[in-house]
Amino acid sequence: MPKTIPENSVGIVTPQCLHFDEPLTLRSGKSIASYDLMVETYGTLNAAKSNAILICHALSGDHHAAGYHKESDAKPGWWDSCIGPGKPIDTNNFFVVSLNNLGGCAGSTGPTSINPKTGTFYGPDFPVITVRDWVNSQLRLMERLGINQWAAIVGGSLGGMQVMRWAISYPDKLRNAIMIAVAPKLSAQNIAFNEVARQSITADPHFHQGRYLEHGTYPKKGVMLARMVGHITYLSDSAMREKFGKAAETMTSDAIKSNFGRDLSTGKLSFGLDTDFQVESYLHYQGERFSEHFDANTYLLMTKALDYFDPTVDYDGSLSKAFANSNCRFLLMSFSSDWRFPPERSREIVDALLEARKQITYLEIVADQGHDAFLLPVPRYMEAFATYLQRVSDEVNS
Amino acid sequence: MMRPDLDIIQHWIAPRSRVLDLGCGDGSLLEYLKTNKQVSETGLEIDERNIQGCLSKGVNVIEQDLNKSLKNFGDKSFDTVLLTQTLQAVNYPDILIDEMLRIGNNCIVTFPNFGNWRSRLYLFWKGRMPVSNFMPYQWYNTPNIHFCTVRDFDELCRERNIKVITRTVVDHKHEGNWYIKLWPNLLGETAIYHISR
Numbered sequence: 001m002p003k004t005i006p007e008n009s010v011g012i013v014t015p016q017c018l019h020f021d022e023p024l025t026l027r028s029g030k031s032i033a034s035y036d037l038m039v040e041t042y043g044t045l046n047a048a049k050s051n052a053i054l055i056c057h058a059l060s061g062d063h064h065a066a067g068y069h070k071e072s073d074a075k076p077g078w079w080d081s082c083i084g085p086g087k088p089i090d091t092n093n094f095f096v097v098s099l100n101n102l103g104g105c106a107g108s109t110g111p112t113s114i115n116p117k118t119g120t121f122y123g124p125d126f127p128v129i130t131v132r133d134w135v136n137s138q139l140r141l142m143e144r145l146g147i148n149q150w151a152a153i154v155g156g157s158l159g160g161m162q163v164m165r166w167a168i169s170y171p172d173k174l175r176n177a178i179m180i181a182v183a184p185k186l187s188a189q190n191i192a193f194n195e196v197a198r199q200s201i202t203a204d205p206h207f208h209q210g211r212y213l214e215h216g217t218y219p220k221k222g223v224m225l226a227r228m229v230g231h232i233t234y235l236s237d238s239a240m241r242e243k244f245g246k247a248a249e250t251m252t253s254d255a256i257k258s259n260f261g262r263d264l265s266t267g268k269l270s271f272g273l274d275t276d277f278q279v280e281s282y283l284h285y286q287g288e289r290f291s292e293h294f295d296a297n298t299y300l301l302m303t304k305a306l307d308y309f310d311p312t313v314d315y316d317g318s319l320s321k322a323f324a325n326s327n328c329r330f331l332l333m334s335f336s337s338d339w340r341f342p343p344e345r346s347r348e349i350v351d352a353l354l355e356a357r358k359q360i361t362y363l364e365i366v367a368d369q370g371h372d373a374f375l376l377p378v379p380r381y382m383e384a385f386a387t388y389l390q391r392v393s394d395e396v397n398s
Numbered sequence: 399m400m401r402p403d404l405d406i407i408q409h410w411i412a413p414r415s416r417v418l419d420l421g422c423g424d425g426s427l428l429e430y431l432k433t434n435k436q437v438s439e440t441g442l443e444i445d446e447r448n449i450q451g452c453l454s455k456g457v458n459v460i461e462q463d464l465n466k467s468l469k470n471f472g473d474k475s476f477d478t479v480l481l482t483q484t485l486q487a488v489n490y491p492d493i494l495i496d497e498m499l500r501i502g503n504n505c506i507v508t509f510p511n512f513g514n515w516r517s518r519l520y521l522f523w524k525g526r527m528p529v530s531n532f533m534p535y536q537w538y539n540t541p542n543i544h545f546c547t548v549r550d551f552d553e554l555c556r557e558r559n560i561k562v563i564t565r566t567v568v569d570h571k572h573e574g575n576w577y578i579k580l581w582p583n584l585l586g587e588t589a590i591y592h593i594s595r
Contacts, residue, residue, distance in 0.1 A: 329458075350460060351470040357416070360440070362460045363449060380446060387453040 008086045009076060010042040010067035017107060020140055024102075027308075030127040033116070037141055038063045038100040038107030042083060043091035045147075050396040052147045053089060054138060054174075055079065055098040056155030056162035059230070059302045060294060062106035065098040066091075081377045088385035093393035094151065102137050103129040103301040111297030112213065122297075124210025129301055131158075131309045135165045142173070151396045152176035152389065156374035157341065158302070161309045164349070167326045168311050176392055178331045178385075181338055181374040183345035184319055184352070185310040190340065193233055194303040197226035201296050210297050219296045224287035226299055231286055236337035236370030244279040319352035329359040331388050333374075333381060336364065340371040361388070403482065403588050404430070406566055407506045410592050411435055415477035418442070418501065420464045420494075421484035424451025432457065440476075465489045471501045478502055483588075485509040486542040492554060495593075504563065504594040511567065513547030513583040532570070532587070548583040555593065564592040 005011055018037050025031045040063045045052060055065050057078070066083035068076055083089045083096055100108040103126060111126040118125075142150070153174050155163045160182030167177040183190070201207060204222030212218045235243075244263045263278040275281050315321035330353055334346035343364045353360040365381045367373040373381070404427050411417060413435045419428050422441025425448075431437045441459040443449050452459035462470075465488055479502030481494070486509050488494050498505040510532060520528035527537040535542065546554075548567055555562050567578055567586030578585045 347470070354440070354460075354470060354475070355472055357438075357475070359438075359458050360460065361453065361458050362462075364461045384450060384453055387450060391454070391456045 005068060005071070008084045009080065010084050010091055012071070013040050013042065013064075013067040013069065013077075015040045015063055015069075015107065018141065018144060020137075020144075022140070024133070024137055024140070026127055026133045027130040028128050032102070032109065032127065035102060035109035035137070036107070036113075037102070037109075037137065038104075039141065040064060040066075040077075040098045042066055042096040042098075043094050045095040045145075046397060048396075049147050050149065051093065051151050051393070052095045052097060052145070054142070054150050054153045054166075055083070055089075055096060056134075056138070056153065056159035057098070057101065058155070058157040058159045059299075059306065060290070061159070062104060063098050063100040063108075064106070066096070079375060081375065082382070082385065088382055088389055089154065090386070090389065090393065093397060094389070097141070097145065097147075099138065099141060101129070101134045103298060103305075105293075105295035105298040110295065111210075111301065112295050121211075121213045123213060124297060126297060126301065128304055128308075130305055131161050131165050132169065134162055134305070135169060138162070138166075139170060139173070148173075150174040150176075151392055152178055154178040154180075155182075156180040157182060157371065158306055158309075161306075161311075164311055165309075167328055167330070168322050171325045171327045174328045175396070176331065176388075177326075177328045178388070179346075179349070180333045181335055181341050181346075181371055182332070182349065183341040184312070184348050186307055187345075191307050193229060194307055196229050197303055198300055200225035200229070201300060204296075207296065210300075212296065218291075220288075220291045223291035223294060223296050223299060224284070227287040227290040227294075228283045231283060233340045234371045236339065236368060238337060238368045239370050239372070240279060242368065244277065244282065319349065320355035323353055323356040323358055326356070326358055329361070331361050331363075333363045333365055333384065335367040335369070335371070335373040335378075335381075337368050338371045338373065403508050403568065403590055406568070406590055407480070407482070407508065407592075408435070410504075410506060410564065411437065411478050413437070416440075416475070417478050417480065418471070418476040419480040419482070420468075420498070421481065421487075422448070422452065422457070422459060424448045425455045425457035425459060426451075427480070427482065428452075428457045429455040464494065468494075468497045468501060473500055474503055476502045477504070479505045481505070482508045483510065486512075486545050488544065491544050491546075492558070495554070495560070496558070499560065499593070499595045504592065506590070506592050507551075508588060508590045509546065509551070510542075511548050511583065511586045511589045512545040513549060514587050515584050516587075518584075548586060548589050551589060551591065555591075559595070561594050562591060563594055564590075566590040 015038050021034045023031045023033050061078050064077040065079040066077040085092050100106040103110045105112050111122045115122045153163045153166050160179035163177045163179045201222035204219030206217045207219040208215050311322045312319050332346050334343040350362045367378045369376050415437050417437045417439050419441045422443050428439040428441050432439050442462050444463050479498040485491050517528045567582035567589050570587050
């Protein structure tokens with residue numbers, strides 16, 4: 001059934017595949033001879049080419065950030081809450097560029113692409129990609145589009161790390177760095193969760209040392225588990241209670257006794273190992289859906305890129321030294337219930353920027369939704385984001 | 399329109415200097431200083447509406463509670479640190495002023511003078527905590543938990559070896575004249591101090 005597309009949507013969008021022939025040398029020392037990047041753009045580039053905004057995606061994102069590919073799409077792009085006419089990243093004012101990063105599995109060159117050297121899937125042979133490598137490939141994309149300076153580069157989570165890398169490595173290429181729900185590098189706890197995710201994928205009997213596509217299969221269970229554990233870290237305890245513990249409030253005491261005060265998935269306890277609670281079936285469903293469209297090797301690469309990110313390595317471990325040459329203005333926003341990258345992680349960056357004497361604005365948004373809040377239309381977040389970018393638009397469109 | 403006490407203090411701020419405004423409100427003063435003195439500005443604020451005001455003015459603002467810690471600001475990392483009409487509402491005014499003097503080369507503090515004759519008369523005749531247009535709160539719900547007088551602040555500066563570069567005390571029209579200069583603690587309503595260490 002065709003749906004009506006909301007007025008504040010960018011509407012139907014068509015991704016394009018851009019091919020790059022110049023070899024890209026990677027942080028690891030390896031290189032990729034040539035590659036494709038899948039790209040979507042929204043809005044119009046102004047005559048001065050000064051109103052472009054680059055969107056950097058997080059772990060499971062891709063180029064499809066806003067709008068719909070076809071009328072029958074059930075859901076819009078992953079950041080449709082923020083991108084569109086009248087939304088914070090207002091496509092009436094800005095030319096928005098969104099890409100699927102190298103190593104991804106949504107059309108850009110990655111483990112599911114054919115390795116020209118072998119004629120078969122890259123699979124586990126795809127080189128490990130770092131945030132720096134992504135930013136270098138994004139710079140090539142920028143040159144291809146004829147843009148000299150981004151009005152802003154925007155990203156949440158792993159996307160925010162790419163923004164940080166841009167501000168450090170290419171200080172003249174951006175006017176504003178907007179980082180949301182970010183951390184200067186992963187904590188040991190963050191890496192631990194990533195390792196659980198990786199182990200669950202590589203331990204799946206269908207993994208075949210990463211050559212599962214050649215075997216005509218994929219590690220469904222492993223990716224499912226990886227996503228489930230990841231998903232738990234994206235939500236807050238209170239967000240989960242809100243979603244799966246509400247029934248208790250309206251229940252009689254007898255009902256509470258029978259389901260321990262949390263929402264049951266089937267109506268009664270199994271007293272076995274079957275799925276009893278809704279949160280379990282929710283995680284199964286999310287994990288299963290994710291495993292059907294997300295490549296296991298890409299998941300491994302993305303978590304490694306996260307683990308390896310540390311902008312201070314070239315600067316004696318000092319984040320403020322890393323920012324020494326940055327010229328842009330910075331906006332950071334964190335969320336109170338985010339325990340993956342909690343506000344104190346953002347404040348580490350804020351403090352480094354203060355020490356480096358940079359232009360910095362920082363907001364700590366009270367929100368219950370955990371790390372995922374950056375994808376959701378939290379009113380104060382939306383308002384602040386829109387106001388900041390309106391100022392940017394006034395500057396670049398005048 | 400700018401608050402008249404702000405009009406006085408802007409003369410003490412050097413062009414192109416680095417200014418930190420603690421409790422910067424909606425960013426009006428910093429916007430003025432940015433436009434007219436090309437200062438590099440940072441504001442600290444915790445009120446959401448005020449922060450939104452800073453964003454719409456393009457003023458750099460950091461959501462941080464100055465009652466907690468300012469340890470993230472380096473020694474002498476700003477030329478001037480401002481605290482306007484906020485001193486009386488903070489938890490530990492003396493500690494905050496020490497911190498301001500650590501962070502800034504010089505500091506500007508403004509506060510309502512509780513030694514003013516109106517407050518004295520109100521307390522004397524009514525025997526109750528003064529309530530006025532300027533101080534519209536009752537004793538139990540006021541954010542102003544540390545009122546002081548001009549003489550109290552002078553004493554603090556003396557005890558702590560704080561150098562008073564300039565002291566201006568003005569009335570409700572924010573004008574200073576010969577009789578306020580003569581009896582600042584009795585006639586002045588707003589005290590404006592330019593201090594350093």
